[in-house]
Amino acid sequence: MTSGLLAQRPALRAEVLRSAALRRGPSVVHLVKDPCGGQSFEVGAKEHFLMARLDGTRSLAEIGEEYGQRFGKRLGEANWQQLLGLLWERGLLAGPRPRPAPEPAPPERRTFLKGTLRLAADADATAERLRGAVGFALRPGFLVPLLLLAAGTEVYVVAHVGEFADAALRLFRQPAALLAVFTLLWVSTAAHELAHGVVARHFGGTVGEIGLRWHLPMVFMYCRVENYLYLPSRWAQVATAAAGTVANLAFLLPFLLLWSVLPDGDAARGPLAGLLFIGSVLALANLVPLPPLDGYKMLGQGLGMADYATESRRFLRLLAARAVRRGPGVAAYPRAARIAYAAYGLGAVLLVGGSGVGAVLLSHRLLADRYGVWAAVAPALLVAALVAVTGPWAGRRHAQTLSATRTTRTKS
Numbered sequence: 001m002t003s004g005l006l007a008q009r010p011a012l013r014a015e016v017l018r019s020a021a022l023r024r025g026p027s028v029v030h031l032v033k034d035p036c037g038g039q040s041f042e043v044g045a046k047e048h049f050l051m052a053r054l055d056g057t058r059s060l061a062e063i064g065e066e067y068g069q070r071f072g073k074r075l076g077e078a079n080w081q082q083l084l085g086l087l088w089e090r091g092l093l094a095g096p097r098p099r100p101a102p103e104p105a106p107p108e109r110r111t112f113l114k115g116t117l118r119l120a121a122d123a124d125a126t127a128e129r130l131r132g133a134v135g136f137a138l139r140p141g142f143l144v145p146l147l148l149l150a151a152g153t154e155v156y157v158v159a160h161v162g163e164f165a166d167a168a169l170r171l172f173r174q175p176a177a178l179l180a181v182f183t184l185l186w187v188s189t190a191a192h193e194l195a196h197g198v199v200a201r202h203f204g205g206t207v208g209e210i211g212l213r214w215h216l217p218m219v220f221m222y223c224r225v226e227n228y229l230y231l232p233s234r235w236a237q238v239a240t241a242a243a244g245t246v247a248n249l250a251f252l253l254p255f256l257l258l259w260s261v262l263p264d265g266d267a268a269r270g271p272l273a274g275l276l277f278i279g280s281v282l283a284l285a286n287l288v289p290l291p292p293l294d295g296y297k298m299l300g301q302g303l304g305m306a307d308y309a310t311e312s313r314r315f316l317r318l319l320a321a322r323a324v325r326r327g328p329g330v331a332a333y334p335r336a337a338r339i340a341y342a343a344y345g346l347g348a349v350l351l352v353g354g355s356g357v358g359a360v361l362l363s364h365r366l367l368a369d370r371y372g373v374w375a376a377v378a379p380a381l382l383v384a385a386l387v388a389v390t391g392p393w394a395g396r397r398h399a400q401t402l403s404a405t406r407t408t409r410t411k412s
Contacts, residue, residue, distance in 0.1 A: 005077065006064070010084060011056030011094045017230040018048065022306040023340075025314060026332035029306060031229055035206075037091060042306075046071060050083065056094065116222075118211040123223070127197040127207040138202055150249035153256050157280050164280075167273035177271040184275060185282065186219075188251045192286075193223040195247035196240060200225040203236035229301075237301040241294045248283035252276055288355075290348060299344075308344060315341035356380070 019031035030048040033040045043051065049070060053063045060080060068074045087093045110116065120126040136142055157164055171178045197207040208226040212219060231237050252275070259272040287295035291309050300308040315330060315338070322329035330338060360379045367375035 005080060006061035007059055009056050009059050010054050010087075012051060012054050012087070012092055013094050016092050017227055018051065019230050020234065020304065021045065021048075022304055023311075023337055024306040025311050026330075026334070026337065031306075032092070033227065033230060034090065034092060035227070039090065041090070047083065051087070054087075054093075112216070114215045116211055116213045118209060119221075120210045123197070123207045123210040124201070126210060127194075127201045127223070130194060131198045131201045134198060135202065138199070146250055146253075147246065149253055150246065153249065153252060153276075154280055154284065156256070157276055161277075164273050164277035167270045168277040169274075170270055171274040171278075174271065177274070181271055181275045181278065184255075185279060188248050188279060188282075190221040191247045191251055192244035193221045195243040196225060197223040199240045199243035200228065200231070203231050203233075203240065205231055205236075205240065234301055234304065238298045241297040241301065244294055245283050245286050248279065248286070252279045252283075255279075288351070289344075290352065303340060305340065309348065312341045312345040312348070316345045356384075 013034075015035050017031075017033040017035060021028050021030060023029075024042075028045045029042050030045070031040060032043055032048075032051070046067075049067060050063060053066065064075055064080075084093070088095075137146065171181055194210070197210065200207060205228060206226040207223060209222070209224040211222060213222050214220070225240065228237060228240060231240060255272055255275055259269055259276065262269050262272070286293050287298075289295040289299040296309065300306075305311065315333065318327055318330050319342070321327035333341070360376050363375050363379040371378075
């Protein structure tokens with residue numbers, strides 16, 4: 001390697017984002033994102049080791065020495081040229097080279113039946129203003145009692161589930177009350193989305209868009225956090241994902257208080273009980289660790305897994321193929337990864353299958369007198385459709401791969 005190249009002190013642009021280590025199959029990877037261009041890449045542990053040290057203060061010779069000590073190998077001249085070339089082409093290195101222009105967003109296709117509508121010109125500033133208004137709720141002195149009250153509410157609802165479930169069923173014979181309950185639940189879903197943005201801002205995240213998405217007859221608010229995977233810690237990522245469910249449960253607290261103080265004969269008690277039951281089911285269902293639910297994001301980020309469901313599916317396929325003497329098997333996977341992927345894959349099958357069977361049996365028990373065999377067939381078809389969309393076999397796309405460090409062993 002030429003001494004001129006070794007003496008250079010290149011640096012990544014300061015705004016380039018790098019994620020913590022994530023497990024993808026047998027490998028450890030990091031995500032890299034250019035916030036200006038909007039492109040994301042996936043790099044291996046060795047590439048990330050080098051990129052983390054491209055800070056403009058260390059020469060390539062110094063970085064190469066650290067790399068050799070860490071990995072017992074050295075980089076050839078071609079490796080440095082290839083890595084720096086890739087980073088330069090993507091506009092990730094500091095310097096006079098023009099940064100790649102962000103790809104223009106595709107024009108929004110909006111019709112009466114389906115589309116999106118932005119509600120804030122500057123979503124990040126809006127989220128910051130909301131954080132300033134409700135930031136006190138993120139302090140431990142407020143948040144811990146809130147979580148305890150929310151947990152107590154759910155324990156109470158579960159302990160009296162028959163009463164609350166009956167009230168929810170009666171709502172469907174009361175159109176005015178049903179409309180009021182679902183209006184309140186829509187407000188709860190809006191609070192859910194905004195809570196994601198507020199907590200992300202609390203941890204230094206960026207909110208890219210707040211708006212409405214409709215696919216009639218359903219209309220939902222959404223809040224997109226641009227750099228969720230690049231938040232400073234796993235805790236920040238898990239807390240951001242959990243914020244929506246916490247907001248849903250907190251939303252129910254005043255209605256439980258109102259329900260508890262109304263006299264038994266009051267006409268509002270029934271709809272309030274139905275609201276508490278449906279709201280609790282929707283909130284807790286969002287904690288189920290299946291994609292694309294928040295519970296899945298919490299589990300994956302908490303364990304440091306990239307595309308946990310997809311990789312679990314791939315692991316089980318390799319394991320099954322090896323059982324019939326086909327394919328490379330799973331020998332390349334570390335022991336902890338084997339346990340994690342096998343546990344998630346089998347757990348997801350049991351969870352989806354058990355929940356589906358339970359839903360079919362419950363539907364048949366409650367509705368068989370009115371709908372006959374269709375009380376079991378219709379929910380069974382719905383469960384099958386949900387399994388196809390959300391199960392661990394549902395494919396997920398991930399970032400492009402950036403690799404340039406084929407190395408040679410250091411000479412002794």
